[in-house]
Amino acid sequence: MASSQVELSADGGRVAVQVEDKFVRIRNVKVSVFAVDSREKLLEFCFDYCYWSVDPADPHYASQEEVFQDLGVSVLSGASEGYNVCLFAYGQTGSGKTYTMMGTPDSIGLTPRICQVCLRICVHVFSSLCSHFSFLEIYNERVRDLLRRGEQKKRASLRVREHPDKGPYVQDLSQHVVSDCKQAMDLLEEGIANRITAATHNHDASSRSHAIFTIQYTQAILENNLPSETVSKINLVDLAGSERADPHYCRDRLTEGSNINKSLVTLGIVISALAQNSQMSSSCQSINSMASEGDGSTVGSHSSSLSGGGGGGGGGGRRHCFIPYRDSVLTWLLKDSLGGNSKTIMIATVSPSANSYNETLSTLRYAAHARNIVNKPRVNEDANVRLIRELREEIDRLKSMLLSFEMRNPSPSLSDERDGNLSDIVLQNELKVMQMATVIFDTSSQSLVIFS
Numbered sequence: 001m002a003s004s005q006v007e008l009s010a011d012g013g014r015v016a017v018q019v020e021d022k023f024v025r026i027r028n029v030k031v032s033v034f035a036v037d038s039r040e041k042l043l044e045f046c047f048d049y050c051y052w053s054v055d056p057a058d059p060h061y062a063s064q065e066e067v068f069q070d071l072g073v074s075v076l077s078g079a080s081e082g083y084n085v086c087l088f089a090y091g092q093t094g095s096g097k098t099y100t101m102m103g104t105p106d107s108i109g110l111t112p113r114i115c116q117v118c119l120r121i122c123v124h125v126f127s128s129l130c131s132h133f134s135f136l137e138i139y140n141e142r143v144r145d146l147l148r149r150g151e152q153k154k155r156a157s158l159r160v161r162e163h164p165d166k167g168p169y170v171q172d173l174s175q176h177v178v179s180d181c182k183q184a185m186d187l188l189e190e191g192i193a194n195r196i197t198a199a200t201h202n203h204d205a206s207s208r209s210h211a212i213f214t215i216q217y218t219q220a221i222l223e224n225n226l227p228s229e230t231v232s233k234i235n236l237v238d239l240a241g242s243e244r245a246d247p248h249y250c251r252d253r254l255t256e257g258s259n260i261n262k263s264l265v266t267l268g269i270v271i272s273a274l275a276q277n278s279q280m281s282s283s284c285q286s287i288n289s290m291a292s293e294g295d296g297s298t299v300g301s302h303s304s305s306l307s308g309g310g311g312g313g314g315g316g317g318r319r320h321c322f323i324p325y326r327d328s329v330l331t332w333l334l335k336d337s338l339g340g341n342s343k344t345i346m347i348a349t350v351s352p353s354a355n356s357y358n359e360t361l362s363t364l365r366y367a368a369h370a371r372n373i374v375n376k377p378r379v380n381e382d383a384n385v386r387l388i389r390e391l392r393e394e395i396d397r398l399k400s401m402l403l404s405f406e407m408r409n410p411s412p413s414l415s416d417e418r419d420g421n422l423s424d425i426v427l428q429n430e431l432k433v434m435q436m437a438t439v440i441f442d443t444s445s446q447s448l449v450i451f452s
């Protein structure tokens with residue numbers, strides 16, 4: 001990209017963005033090379049992956065396949081390990097969010113590719129198990145089902161509710177069982193066609209809503225000789241143009257402007273608060289680990305209690321920020337994806353043109369913030385199977401304690417009482433495990449498919 005300063009972008013502006021390996025550089029072309037002022041001419045950002053996809057003839061051009069191999073494959077591997085995964089595209093209008101997430105008929109994007117592979121895995125590996133798809137849009141802070149048919153279609157807006165364990169969800173959102181690729185592609189096309197779009201100053205089919213496509217992916221596995229189900233959720237999100245967070249945009253469409261604004265502005269607040277909390281936790285952890293390095297006897301205990309502290313407490317006497325997830329429908333629905341039980345990837349799409357300098361810089365800063373967030377994903381395993389595994393681990397731990405106790409105290413009179421207590425606990429746990437294992441076999445023998 002050595003010649004990028006003199007290249008012109010599609011909108012006639014000078015190319016102001018350079019991509020090299022994991023770095024994106026943005027040049028402020030208004031600042032003269034000789035100027036002596038406080039404005040910076042070149043700013044650099046580092047991300048996990050950076051792609052250049054302006055001109056297919058460019059040797060550095062990143063194809064949809066390349067993006068899928070990096071990001072789509074990690075979404076699928078996260079889901080197959082039992083994690084919730086979220087991938088969302090953020091950027092100004094016309095910068096390529098929908099192209100990246102959905103693609104075009106000639107160049108399909110991440111969502112159809114992920115669906116296809118997901119279904120292939122379900123069909124070949126899990127024989128009769130299949131995935132559930134749903135597709136919604138958030139428009140003017142209202143949730144619309146993009147896959148609702150017939151009479152039900154008339155019910156315009158759906159309610160968001162929150163389950164104490166499963167988190168926020170959309171009540172009455174249609175779920176579609178899909179068993180082959182054709183069905184999946186038809187559903188995707190139907191949903192995309194139902195999305196609200198409009199012409200904007202630089203994009204004649206601009207998405208005015210935030211779209212969330214969800215795949216619920218169920219796997220049956222055999223763990224410690226017990227059948228178990230893990231259910232992972234893949235959220236694929238195509239946001240409306242980020243300039244809608246700017247109060248000066250869309251003055252003529254006041255209602256739409258202000259509502260889309262609300263979701264995107266709240267998203268910005270949530271991301272920066274989460275990044276701040278994550279940084280605070282990591283600095284507390286390093287202070288604690290430095291402290292415990294000086295006092296070798298207690299290594300580990302402090303740092304593990306801190307990392308388990310969730311979003312509220314926090315150590316070191318400093319308070320974690322409140323995260324206003326419920327201030328907008330988008331952040332409420334993506335609560336887990338943004339700061340909880342999910343492996344999340346943010347794709348920031350930018351225009352290479354100098355005409356979009358401010359918007360591009362703000363998108364890159366946004367993404368740099370989001371990169372600091374540390375989520376706490378966990379495998380969504382069956383609660384009973386998890387309990388059995390924990391009890392078995394406890395039994396093993398108690399048995400080894402008993403053994404070492406007996407070895408250290410050969411005189412029976414000293415250790416009798418303690419031995420008796422430990423043996424009782426081991427026995428009780430073993431009984432619990434047996435009872436639970438029987439219940440799981442009884443209730444699940446009809447519904448689970450175990451792959452060989």
Ligand SMILES: Nc1ncnc2c1ncn2[C@@H]1O[C@H](COP(=O)(O)OP(=O)(O)OP(=O)(O)O)[C@@H](O)[C@H]1O
Binds near residue numbers: 053093
């Ligand atoms: N990397 C790319 N290669 C080829 N065409 C692209 C690429 N990125 C975007 N486009 C094309 O540019 C146009 C705008 O892209 P797209 O619809 O993805 O923008 P967007 O960010 O989703 O915009 P909006 O927020 O307004 O919906 C589309 O015609 C799309 O096909």
